[in-house]
Amino acid sequence: MEGGCAVRGPLSSLLPRSIRARFTIAAAALALVALTVIGAGVDYSIRNMIEDHIYKETGRVATDWIASMRPDRIPPPITTPRIDLLQLVDSRQHVVAASAAAAGRPPLSTLLPPTDDRIQSGTRCSPGTGCLMLTAVRIFPQEVGLLWGGETHVVYAAMRQPPVLATRELELVTAGLVLVGVGLVALTTWLLVGRTLRPVAAIRSRIAEITVSDLSLRVPEPRSDDEIGQLARTANRTLAQLEESVAYQRHFASMVSHELKNPVAGLQTQLEEALLYPGQVDRDETIRSALSTATRLRAIIDDMLVFARVRNVSPEGPAPVDLTRLVRDEVVARATGVPVRADAEPGVRVLGNHIQLAAVVSNLMVNAQRHAATSVEVTVRRSGGHAVVAVTDDGDGIALRDRERVFEPFVRLQDGRRRDPKGSGLGLAISRAIALAHDGTLTIEDSPRGARFVLRLPLFDAGPPPRAEGAPEGLEGRDGDSGRRGPAREAVRTT
Structure with missing residues (x-):
């Protein structure tokens, strides 16, 4: 088949497209077969019952006559009144009485009838008399010997076949x-299916009204908890998520345009000055400044690409990640700047993408070092089925009103702009997106001094991690001095 078009068979082309009509036809066909079988059985039983009675x-x-x-x-x-035809017939077929x-x-x-089966019944039809239902009774040999000297005699008792058996009246009534x-089954099915599909028609009508520019409409939800009710609720949840996603994309696009507008405008101004005033502008300085702006x-x-990829694509190839080892590797990598101390419980494992989780921990440590006064402390613990990584600095901290704002894209507090003027404001947003993609959370909690960032991820219970070959017992200490760096990873800029 070209173009992926399905070829409809001759039977499917004859069937109506309406589900209601298809269900009605199917129910009527099944009822016709079932009722025909039942009717034939009832007809046969009635005939046998009438014949047996006659x-x-x-x-x-x-x-009684014998x-x-x-x-x-x-x-x-x-x-x-019904049995009025009786005859006594001898062996020469003479009617005696x-x-x-x-x-x-x-x-x-x-x-x-033979001597061993003296009573036999049957139906005899002739053109002149029609059909008779009769019973032939052969008289006992003892009685025949007393009455007729041993000559065989037979008594026939008959009645005319009743119209219910002689005609097709019973079959016509049954049909x-x-x-x-069948008509009642079809009508009932048509009404029931129509009533069942009425919410579907309402859902379809409402969805037809929904457009990308207005995603606030919701489909009507039936009170029942059947498949249609579940479909309506699922559709409304999907619409709510879609509305939230579209609103977020619009907001993100607005923020991106705002963030890019100033650097692009500055770059354009520098290049225009170099062209308009070639003798007054130092071209080398202009080029260096333009390169710096282009780099930013x-x-x-x-x-932005990292943030979009993390937010919209689930981590590929999840695997067990030893958070204890990962944190210790990152602590070793932070050898310069403000000292970082690690207090990591051994064997804390999660399921996820090692590169992305390492980027989150690295980002949190870099931020903490940037804002800390004298030290940064990192802890790794198990708590309530989750792995908890807490990064705490002893700086000025983050005001309660700003604890959620800092996770929004391009949001940078005044202190952050002062300490890192070239930052993009996407580091914490990327980190939270990675945490959410791993079914975890990244929040800021209360701390006696400074800021305390807490990463929570579901634990992966797969037993203790394998010890590195040749590593001595007790190497998994509190200070994270494994001395080995984790796998290379993509750079993620911090706020």
Whole structure:
């Protein structure tokens, strides 16, 4: 198939596109098959029941007549309103005695039951008389010996076949009831499916009204907790997330344009001055300044790409990460500047991307060193099913009102601008995005002095980490002096 188009078969092309109609047709077809089978069974049972009742009655009338016969006389048969045809026939097919309705007629049947099966029933049809339902009873040999000197005699008791059996009336009634039943099933299915799909139609109508410019609308939620109710609630949650994402993207785009506007404007001004006043402007200084501005622009763009990638793409290839070893490696890497002390519980493991988590820890340590007065302390602990990494400095701290603002993209406090004028303001935003991508959190908590950044990640319980080959027992100390650097990673700029 070209273009990925599905080829519809001849059967599917004949079916209606409406789910309601398809369910109704399917239910009607199943009902037709089931009710036809049931109707045929009921018809067969009714016929058998009527025939059995008639044959029992004809057999009883025949045996009663036989019981009343005497050697000196044969009494007239006692008929019933329905069983009025009785005949006594000898072995030469001569009618010896008969009821008034059967007098003058030839033998009702030529059926001669054997001695071991004296009573037999059946239906006999002829063009003149129609169909008769009769029972043939062969008289006992003892009685035959007393009455007729051993000559075989048979009594026939019959009645005309009732119309319910002689015609197709029963089949027509059964077929009519089957069709009525199929119609009721189809109507019920049509109404039930229509009622069931009514919320779906409302959801579809509301979704058709939603546009990218207005994502505030929500689909109606049924009160029931069935599949349609769950679909509506899922759709509303998806719409809420989509609205939040679009709003965030618009806000982020606005902030990006604001952050890039000033460096681009400054770069343009410098280059225009160099062209307008070639004799008054030092071109080498202009080029160096333009390169510096371009470098800052590139750094901002790189950070924006990292932030967008971390926020929108889940970590690839999650694997167990030893946070204890990772923190100690980062502490060793911070050998210059304000001293960093580590207090790491051994064997704290999480599941995630080693490079991204190392970038978060490195970012937090660099920030802490930048704002600390004399020292930075890093702790790694297990707490309530989470790995907790706390980075605390002894600087001026962060005001309570700014503890969430610092995680917003491009937000830089006054002290941060003073200490790092070339920062992009994306470091903490990237760090929080990485934490969220790992089902964790990154927050600022109260501290007696300075700022305390706390990273929480779900623990990975896979047993203690394997000890490095050749490493002596007790190397996993408090000060993180493993002396080995972790894998190379992408640079993430800090705030």
